[in-house]
Amino acid sequence: MSAEQGDGTVGKALDVLDMVAAVGKPVRFTDLLATADYPKATLYRLIQTLTHQGMLSYDPDRQTYALGVRLVRLAHAAWATSSLAPIARPYLDDLARETGETIHLAQMDNGQVLYVDKRNASRPVEMFSQAGKVGPAYCTGVGKAMLAYLPDDALERAIQRQSFHRFTGHTLDTPEKLKAELLAIRDRGHAFDREEHEPGIICCAVPILTRTDRVIGALSVTSTTARTSLAELESRAGRIKDTAARIAAEAESWRFPEQA
Amino acid sequence: MSAEQGDGTVGKALDVLDMVAAVGKPVRFTDLLATADYPKATLYRLIQTLTHQGMLSYDPDRQTYALGVRLVRLAHAAWATSSLAPIARPYLDDLARETGETIHLAQMDNGQVLYVDKRNASRPVEMFSQAGKVGPAYCTGVGKAMLAYLPDDALERAIQRQSFHRFTGHTLDTPEKLKAELLAIRDRGHAFDREEHEPGIICCAVPILTRTDRVIGALSVTSTTARTSLAELESRAGRIKDTAARIAAEAESWRFPEQA
């Protein structure tokens, strides 16, 4: 939530956006001033610029700032541009229909898991209300699936900077346990979440890999211990892997259409 | 598509994002260099910064840049922060179910219409694939509904800078015709789109207004001339207005909960 102090002015501006995003509702100038430790004038100009650029919107009645419409436009493009999300859409639909379970599509975002899309057993797409969330990598099915297939150096870095929090009694809470688990995952080709993040919630996840074995995402089928056993979920593993492979294939052919 | 040359570095950086967004698929450095007229080194650093900040993602295999995940996170927050979209969601569902027609939720974005959410008669939410688009204000139902309730000065400005393009034979193509139409809309409380933007497409739209009559969005029921007549659509007007009023009420109470 605090300033990352990244690259120059642009970094600061994006910082401000993050702060506004973090609050989750329209903020007054002063609120931001309190959160950010930028001097008043600096923050002021930053906000002015962002507002001017359409990244923030200003409500003159209430004197509040909120994230602007330009973001929505950009995000729309991001979604469309992403090789993964739009391609995966119909596959997620199928998988959700077949399994009757909750489906997650995730990508790696700087050491964390970003849920990119979701299908809910009961309700249809909840884009933007459920997707877009981030979560820890080391204790979610999709997170572990992606970690397991990271190149060694990237994995090492990811593990080193990871801080472990025991969400439940099952959470893997040391680098060693995690590494052992990742090896096992690589071995069998799919990951489980055995109530490691939330009690009662289990899942089976597979990585989505390019031909060169680069991780571009992960796919999971999630359920509750009440509804489904881990063994039942594992019986789906083949089907999930198949789906992941199809998505990967299509993503690649779409993304690199020019090659012979 | 070309550089807007706005405020300083941040403006340029956002410009770059727009350019990447405009292409709609991963771009190489050179592609951008051709589009932007920034010097090589400048653009390079800009891109580096954006990549570093997670606003762009870099594919080292293909040496291409795409819009980054941070954008998705921010957009998620924008959606949640928006007083309108998340609140309107269930109402859109209801309206879609009742009418069996396509429903649009729109907001004003700097003189243009931004579609924020959509329900399709047949298919469920298509968030991000359909919403997020922008369109002209003067020849869409939602656009005119919002224009009609703008304060006089803002309206005047909006009309002045508007350039009129005749999309169909029915498009209102002069400021005068538009003004007359807007008065009529204000009079009856709802707007029509009489195939003004796309042939065969008609709609009935109402503005979403705060207690102080500020426009915060618009809501429309869209159909085709083949399916539905304008009169039939108008018969829904009361129902749509009612929905708009409920959305407005909830948006306000949520946004300004502190008042007595």
Place this chain on the structure above:
DNA sequence: GACTTAGTTTCACATAATGGAACCTAAAGG
């Protein structure tokens, strides 16, 4: 009418962005 509190502007100053040019590659051409 003095006294906070919130937002906006100023201006001397220094950082951070600029961009021409040089420098790396790696692949294409002779």
Place this chain on the structure above:
DNA sequence: CCTTTAGGTTCCATTATGTGAAACTAAGTC
């Protein structure tokens, strides 16, 4: 095999841009 070209990256003197303390204004309080 050596050259050329094109794509990509780094340098560095120059200066435009952004900085932030402080001054200022406009509303609320007491």
